Amino acid sequence: MAVIFLDSNKVEQLRNTLNNDAEFKLAARLMSEDVLLEVGDSSCIVRVREGVVTEIKLAPGSDDHWSFSIKATAESWDKLLQPSPPPFFTGLNAGMIRGNLQIMGNLEVAFAYYWAMNRMLDIMRQLQNK
Amino acid sequence: MNKGGQMARFESITGKYVNIEVQGIEYRVYFEESGQGIPLLCQHTAGAESLQWRHIMNDQEVTSRFRVIAADLPYHGKSLPPESVEWWKQEYRLTKSFFIDFLLELSHALGLEAPVFLGSSMGGHLALDLALERPEEFRAVIGLESAEYTPGFDIIWWDHPRISGQLKSANLYEATSPYSPENYRREVGWVYSQSAPPVFRGDLYYYSVEHNVTHKLDQIDTSRVAVYILCGEYDIASTPEQGRQAASQIKGAKFIEMKKLGHFPATENYEMCKGYLMPILTEIAGA
Numbered sequence: 001m002a003v004i005f006l007d008s009n010k011v012e013q014l015r016n017t018l019n020n021d022a023e024f025k026l027a028a029r030l031m032s033e034d035v036l037l038e039v040g041d042s043s044c045i046v047r048v049r050e051g052v053v054t055e056i057k058l059a060p061g062s063d064d065h066w067s068f069s070i071k072a073t074a075e076s077w078d079k080l081l082q083p084s085p086p087p088f089f090t091g092l093n094a095g096m097i098r099g100n101l102q103i104m105g106n107l108e109v110a111f112a113y114y115w116a117m118n119r120m121l122d123i124m125r126q127l128q129n130k
Numbered sequence: 131m132n133k134g135g136q137m138a139r140f141e142s143i144t145g146k147y148v149n150i151e152v153q154g155i156e157y158r159v160y161f162e163e164s165g166q167g168i169p170l171l172c173q174h175t176a177g178a179e180s181l182q183w184r185h186i187m188n189d190q191e192v193t194s195r196f197r198v199i200a201a202d203l204p205y206h207g208k209s210l211p212p213e214s215v216e217w218w219k220q221e222y223r224l225t226k227s228f229f230i231d232f233l234l235e236l237s238h239a240l241g242l243e244a245p246v247f248l249g250s251s252m253g254g255h256l257a258l259d260l261a262l263e264r265p266e267e268f269r270a271v272i273g274l275e276s277a278e279y280t281p282g283f284d285i286i287w288w289d290h291p292r293i294s295g296q297l298k299s300a301n302l303y304e305a306t307s308p309y310s311p312e313n314y315r316r317e318v319g320w321v322y323s324q325s326a327p328p329v330f331r332g333d334l335y336y337y338s339v340e341h342n343v344t345h346k347l348d349q350i351d352t353s354r355v356a357v358y359i360l361c362g363e364y365d366i367a368s369t370p371e372q373g374r375q376a377a378s379q380i381k382g383a384k385f386i387e388m389k390k391l392g393h394f395p396a397t398e399n400y401e402m403c404k405g406y407l408m409p410i411l412t413e414i415a416g417a
Contacts, residue, residue, distance in 0.1 A: 027296070084308045087364045090392075091304025094366045111287045115300035 003077045004128045005037050005044050011056040017123055018053045024123060025051055028116035033109055035117070036060070036069035039077050043069075046120070068105035070117070076100040080121065081128040091118050143187045145208075150235045152204075153228060155215060159236065160208035161201035165193025168269075168415060169245035171237060172200040173253030175394065176224075176337050177288075177298065177330025178321050179207030182250070185400035191408065195415050196246070201236055203229075205329055222332035226340040229256055234267060246414055250274040250396055252333055254359070254368065255341040258376065261350045261357050262343060270356035270414045272407070274395055275365050277372035278347065278379075283338040288331035298330055299323035307364035307392035310399040318394045343376075352382030356417070358410050359383060362391035384410075 004010045018024050029051040037044050045064055047055040057064065072080065072095060079089040080101070088098045092114070095101030103110050110117070132138050143164045149156055162180050164187040172183045180200035187198050202209040203224070211217040233256070237245055247268045249257045257273030287293055303319035322330065350357060357380050361373030370387040377385035388395055388406050395403035 027300075087369075088366055090306075090308055090364065090366070091301075093301050094304050097366050107287070108290070108292055111290075111293050111297050115296045118300045118304060 003039055003074070003081060004124050005046070005056060006039060006042055006058065008058060010127065011044070011058065014124065014127055015053045015056050017127060018120060021119070021123055024116060024119045027119050028113065031113045031116055033067040033113065034065060036066040036071075036105075038069055038071035039074050048116075066105065068103060068107065068110040070101065070103055072101040081125045083125065083129045085125075091121060141184075141188055142193065143184065147208075148236070148239050150239045152232045152235050155212050157204045157212050157232075158210060159201055159204065161199060161236070161240075162187065163197060163199045164188070165196050165198050167195045167197055169237075169240075169242040170196040170198045170411075171233070171242065171245045171247050172198060173233070173247070173249035173256055174200065174203070174206070175251035175253060176333030177206075177325045179203075179325075181207070182321060182394070182397045186396060186404075186407075189400075189404065191404075192411065196411065199240065199242070199245075203232065203333075205332075206325065222326075222328040224252075224333045224336040226259060226336055229336055230259060230263060233260070234264065237267065244269040246411075247271040248274070249276075251368065251393060252337040252341070255280070255337060257357070257359075258343050258347065258350075259341060261355050261380075262346060265351060265355040268355050269417070270358065272358045272360070272410060273373075274360050274403075275362065275368040275373070275393055276359045276376055277368040278344050278376050279342040280368055280372070281338050283367065284331065284334045286331075288334065289328045295323040295325075295327075298325075302393075305364075305366055305393040306398040307362060307390050309364075309390040310392060310402075314398045314400075318397055321397075347376060347379035348381070350380045350383070352380060356414065357383040358386070360386045360388055360395070360406055360410075362388045362393060362395050364390070364392035367393055 031048045035046045045057045045060045088094050143162050145162045147160055149158050174182045179202045183200040186192055205211050254273035254276035257271035258276050261271045299319040299322050302322040306315040306318050359373045359377045361370040374385050377383045386406050
């Protein structure tokens with residue numbers, strides 16, 4: 001099963017859900033950044049402007065800029081998005097500790113909006129299992 | 131009844147301040163206690179405070195047999211930095227030497243006779259350091275999330291001028307188990323958003339740098355101090371494998387893996403934690 005943020009039939013649902021989620025709106029309210037989400041060689045960019053997800057762009061090109069990336073294998077994303085994820089897959093840091101997930105790029109920005117990113121992961125988990 | 135006609139519900143926990151001298155410096159220390167009986171001295175996690183122990187302090191099954199005590203370490207919670215030190219000119223760092231001396235001074239000031247030590251995370255690490263270095267002071271140590279050595283957590287992002295406490299809150303939330311009640315998981319995160327900026331990282335200096343009992347644990351004599359190590363299945367910092375490995379080197383120590391619990395068992399899901407902890411407390415009380 002494709003991860004929700006790379007599924008062209010579901011990214012709009014993901015964008016709308018994030019934009020209607022009270023916690024994500026609170027956590028991301030000052031965020032205006034582009035985030036690259038990678039599953040192996042596939043990816044998308046989540047564009048956030050002042051807390052609003054304006055676009056989830058599939059298959060971005062080399063001229064698409066991003067602040068930081070969150071990368072994991074398909075197998076790791078599958079575990080991260082399980083309803084009750086196994087140990088070391090409960091969140092971004094949990095994934096990083098054992099090298100199951102990498103955050104790269106501007107880490108200062110990534111950690112400034114860590115709460116928003118973890119909430120985004122929660123939302124993706126909910127929708128992935130609906 | 132209060133004026134509004136509603137019943138107010140008081141808890142049995144009381145809080146006090148005690149002024150104690152540790153390594154030549156006086157500290158005004160806040161502590162809470164509840165219950166009567168065998169002293170049970172509880173140590174909070176890094177970057178946190180005594181309120182993490184509110185569940186066990188409100189548990190009559192425990193407080194009917196144990197005097198449960200939990201303090202805020204200096205620089206934490208209601209224990210301010212010392213008045214005699216220009217602390218604003220120094221980087222805050224918790225050392226093993228201070229941590230041990232503080233616990234012992236507090237224990238002596240409160241007149242505790244052969245207390246049981248119960249520590250979580252860095253408190254779990256301290257349980258092993260106390261058993262190794264001051265076994266005569268305690269009848270038993272219980273380490274929640276103990277390990278021999280946990281390097282790698284002393285990172286700059288915990289105390290960076292452009293990163294808020296939200297990072298700590300969100301990060302430690304995910305150190306809890308997905309099976310724990312959401313409100314208590316969020317409480318763990320809330321507590322971590324409260325500490326002064328340098329405190330969590332400064333505590334991790336002990337947790338991740340100074341605490342290292344590799345190749346020393348076989349020196350612990352459990353005929354002098356009983357040792358129990360309990361680790362949550364979902365702990366990402368001190369894993370069950372690490373706890374089991376530590377316990378295996380201490381002759382007579384007992385290890386328990388706590389299924390479906392994370393790094394903060396006594397806070398994130400006390401009822402489930404109690405299922406593992408209560409038989410140990412009963413064993414200690416009966417010894």
